[in-house]
Each structure stands twice: as structure tokens, then as C-alpha cells.
Amino acid sequence: DTQHLSDLRIVLMGHKLTGKSSTGNTILGKEEFDLKTFAQCVRRHGEVADRHITVIEAPGWRSDYTVEESPELLKQEILLSVSLCPPGPHAVLLIIRVETRFKEEQRKVLQGYLDLLVERVWSHTIVLFTHGDSLSDTSIELHIESEGQDLQWLLDKCGNRYHVLNNQNRSDDTQIKELLEKIEETVAQNN
Template sequence: MESRREKERQRWKLERGMTQENPSRPADLRILILGKSDVGKTATANTILSRNVFSAGAQSDTITCEKQDAEVSGRNISIIDTPGLLDAPLYKHFQDELKRDIDKCLEMSAPGPHVFVLVIRLNGRYTEEEKNTVKWIQKNFGEDAVRHTFVLFTHMDLLKDESLDQYIRKSPDLQSLIDSCGSRFHSFNNQHRNNQNQVTELLEKIEQLIKDNGGEHY
């Protein structure tokens, strides 16, 4: 049975004429960034675009949905940076605000994001919210959203001599999350923004995800 959120999303599309016949050409690649506060979502968005175009709030994180367009490696890209939608304490008693922010993010990524990039801070405390991320994404964006979800680890420099694979294997919960997202993951060191190889590799992995999904966006 079609979920209530999916019905609302389809109704919202129809109301705004978001069909394939819409003459306005969307970006070749639409990326919606998710994660808790202070994991490096905004820094990641700026690293992908190779410049400081996204703003941050007083707590060094995005305070509202924000969209930026740019050409990166020959691709027309739209990135939608989001507030800490996974921050349970923030939204626990404000479900209407959560729904509003989610709907705004989807509106900015119309006709739909190609990928949800889930940002997780390495060597940070892996919280209950992050452990339940897949369920959260399915509940708020629909069952199908997980097929479009990609995990990106930030603060790669904190691992020192340990490999990313070793770090993931140490945590059954983290390994389970990666498996649920089709073993799609990458890492960034946002302190080394001049290293565009990490961006190129991310975009190539995202393009493979899109190919695996038959070229469809969410």
C-alpha cells in the first residue's frame, strides 16, 4: 500500500506541474545531503563544489535548507544542504517542523534527488539516531529512498594509521548500515579541499549508483 508521505509527494508534484514535460531542465546530478549536526555536511558540500558557497549557522552547521548549483568535472550539479534532520532532540517535539523541512528539501531537489548522501563523522560517537538511520530514511522519505542512499564519512584524517574498512568492521552497527545502503560508501578529508581526487571518486561512485538504479532519480 502506498505510504501517506508518498501520496503527499505525488500530489505535491502534480500541483507544481513537475512532470517529464516540464520545459525547465533540472541539473544532471541532484545531491541531497543528510546527517546530524556537526558531522561536516556543509563542509562536504563546499568540498564537492570546490568553494565556500554554503553558509553555516552559529553552531557550525546549516540552519535551514540551502541549494547551490555549479558545474563540477563537466557535470551540472545541484546540492541541497540540510539542517540536522537526524537530530532527535531537536525534532522530538516538533514533528510538524520536521515534515516542513523535509518537504522543503524535496522541493529544492525537484523533480527528485538522484542520491541521498548520508554524512557520518569518523571517530565520533555513533548515536542511536545514526544506528536507526535506514528506518528513519524509509519512514520520512519512503521505502524506495534507501536504493538512492550513499554513506560518506568525514574527518578521514582522524583514523591515522587505521584503514576505513578496518574502522567499519569494528562496529557491527556501522557494518549493518553500510550493508543496508548497498555497500556504497566513501570518505572525505574536508581539510584537504584541493584534493579533487576524493570528489572525482565520489561522483563516479554516485554515477554507478544511478546506473544501478536504471538512471532513475528518487
């Protein structure tokens, strides 16, 4: 049985327009994150399911820019995001829109950004698929299989930890409770 943590620190990362701000709002159960894009990290707090939650949203990167092509400020903010919740995040949620094709180009871009951080970031990373409603009747497992080796590579790097979120259905608090439990399981595996 996984230990229930009273304090959770979460960092949201991903390229622009994946639903990071909406995810932060869904996790906290209120409109804390502005849906406009921004160049700096944003930190918000809330009480959710008997836990004090700190959520840091790192600025999104352009999906067609490698880390080398990105502005230095963006790289610094991504590095800063994990230090804004000392002693470090319990989980890094890597936000991916479920309907986005995840191929070699996306994998290389994403790997470049996560490589800015320490190698152990992978053991704290959970892939969070947003826009879960667009799956319709397809299971997430079938979707992952249909996407091929690049998405499977990412999930393998993350210890096969993933979660599907429907930001349109904020009244369904079971999806957030399940996510928080997955984060706590991740913490337990890393201890």
C-alpha cells in the same frame, strides 16, 4: 563503464555538526554553504568535473532527539529537501563523522528521519564519512568492522555504498571525482 552524467542532483543529510556544509563546499570547490546552522534547506549550484551539480543541504537534526521529539518544521524541511531538485536527487549523501561512535541509538534516530522519505531512498543513499583525516593509518573497512552491527546495518541498507571525505584537504580533487563516479554508479544501478 558507467555513464557520465552532465547534471547531478545531490542531497546532504545528517545530524548537526557532521560537516554537511563543509561537504557541500568541498563538492562544489568553493564556499557556497554557510557553516552556521540553519532551519531551512539550502540549495547551491556549481560546475565540477564537467558536470552541473545541484547540492541541497537539509537542516541537521539533533543526534539525541528521535524524529518524534523533533520540531515539525524540521521534518517538513527534510521532506522538502528531496523535492528541491526535481524530479528527485540522484543521491542522498548521509553524512557521518568517521570518529563518531555509531551505535543502536544513532541507528534508530537516523532510521526515523530516513523513514520520513519513501522506502526507495535507501537505494539512492551513500554513507559519506567526513573527517577522513582522523582515520590516520586505519582503513575505512577496518573502522567499519570495529564499529559493529549498527553501522553494518546502515551500510547494508544503503547497498554497501560509502565514501570517505577529508574536508581539510580540498585541493585533492580525486576524492570528489571518485564520489561523483560512485553517485553515477548508483544511478546506473537504479535504472
